[in-house]
Amino acid sequence: MSPMMTIAKREFRSYFDSPLAYVVICLTFLLLGLAVFWVGGFWKVDRASVHLLFQYMPVALAMLIVPVVTMRSMAEEKRSGTLEMLITLPVKDSDVILGKYFGALGLVLILVLATALYPLAMFWAPWNLGPLDMGPVFSGYVGLVLFSCTAVAIGLLISSLTDSQAVAFFITFFVLVVLWFIGSAAEHVDKEWLANALMYVSFQSRLDGFSRGLIDTRDVIFFLSAMVLALVMAFRALERRRWV
Amino acid sequence: MTSDVMISASGLTKQFGSNRALDNVTFDVTRGEVVGFLGPNGAGKSTTMRVLTCFLAPTAGTATVHGFDVFEDPLAVRRSLGYLPQRAPLYSDMSVQEYLLFAAQVRGMDESTFKSRLSKVIEVCGLAQTLTKQIAHLSHGYRQRVGLGQALIHDPPILILDEPTSDLDPNEKAEVLRYIKDIGENRTILLSTHNLAEVEDSCARAIIVSKGRVVADGALDEIRSTTGRVRYVVAVDEKVAEGSHKPPSARELQGALDALKGVRGSKELPTDEKAHRFELSGAQDSDLRAELYRLMVQKGWTLLELRRDAQSLDAVFRELTRGDEELDRGRPVIDDDEDDDDSAENSDDKE
Ligand SMILES: Nc1ncnc2c1ncn2[C@@H]1O[C@H](COP(=O)(O)OP(=O)(O)OP(=O)(O)O)[C@@H](O)[C@H]1O
């Protein structure tokens, strides 16, 4: 096993050594269930409820899951000094960043994919609402996975800029929420170039197509490049430590 | 550079903002050496070790470990090292065995090697009963043992240990020092400590740093003699003298001692009612014992004790790092040769 995978595995397992992972998983399912079935109407579950799922899940990711999962990645290592132990093992700085990244991403993706239980329950068993058009569901999940990859990278970057978990949590929360809702602000600005720019970086407008069954390469590239950018910056932040 | 130089630091300087933590630190450590790295708090020991383990980059200067440059080949440097950082920071959510396995896996060790190394590490570090415990629940000393185990797991040719024994109980301390001495035969070990007795036990050589500078580097005997003085302790009976001679008063004795050639200073030591005791210091390469004996015979005094020893490492350490000490206490730095009162006394019971 490569050093990176060893780090990723340790990172992933460590989530389950604390109640944190369980709390986040339960809370997500509870809130998401409430949102989908209550807002959508429990007895009126239909195709619209799947759409609701794709509307609320990214918000849950941005406001709860990703900030909680990534807040300690690097911040806690720095605060407790374990970073010194980790970095002085024969690992590259990039192994550390990617290991941490995949460890956190693993947990988030499991959560994302587990939400597929909702549409499965509705259209297969026990509700059996009949055949579902799998296209939008599939593309919706592609969008969610891409969004998770980017959001986790951003969370990791922020965690590597501070040594306080709480600070990392709030800044990640803030940044992701702003990037999510910034598209709605576009309606209220009159300068067209500004509105376009806001729409361009808005995660919400980027994800919109996916949930309607459209996988646009431009959106895919947008998410992937944002992810790479955040990872490279996190790597630089770790490297800079040596030069304090 | 010969292939036997395992650690080489040259001109290392590290600047933290306006604070110069290291100032032109230069030294070499060769294969088979166990070197004690000494210095007061904040002298720069940990900083030097962090540079050598590629955790920090120096502001100026270079270092090589096992022939690899810390800038150019940090991975090769770390592969040949076992490092125990100060206070042994460990993942508290893992069990001891998981942690050691993690360290071994990151180093790419295969399972059978790990098993055989693990049993050795368990024996040396005394971890048999704690293997399945979670690190968060360990006492401080046990954490340090795990940290040490982690540094030894791959049996590295070079060990850099930052205060490896600071929290250990005397039994484990002795075991660890014995092991260090054992493996030190064909490995290279740099260990920092505040315990000078430990250095005398396990190291043949010491490097003393103070305020980021190397102030002494050499074999222990050499370092002991760096202050260039030898200490004598003389005790003379204050009641009984030979034949018609009168026993000396303290002043008389001190006068006679000071008058001897080669005596640089004398100081009365506390004693019982029976004897006057004085401590003398003399030049490094002289021997005053014969002179002292003749003086006693000539005056007919009764010599009860005569001892000569090099200055203790303790005293040398204190002398070399006095600047630090004075600054810490907020006193002006005075260049004065005549103190070390208590350290001189401590060393009385040594030899
Ligand atoms: N990360 C850092 N940022 C700023 N200054 C630092 C940093 N690390 C160390 N220093 C400073 O560098 C100097 C040397 O510190 P270092 O930790 O190397 O001392 P030390 O010899 O290990 O002391 P001790 O015996 O207390 O462990 C100190 O003045 C310290 O304040």
Ligand SMILES: [Mg+2]
């Ligand atoms: Mg230190």
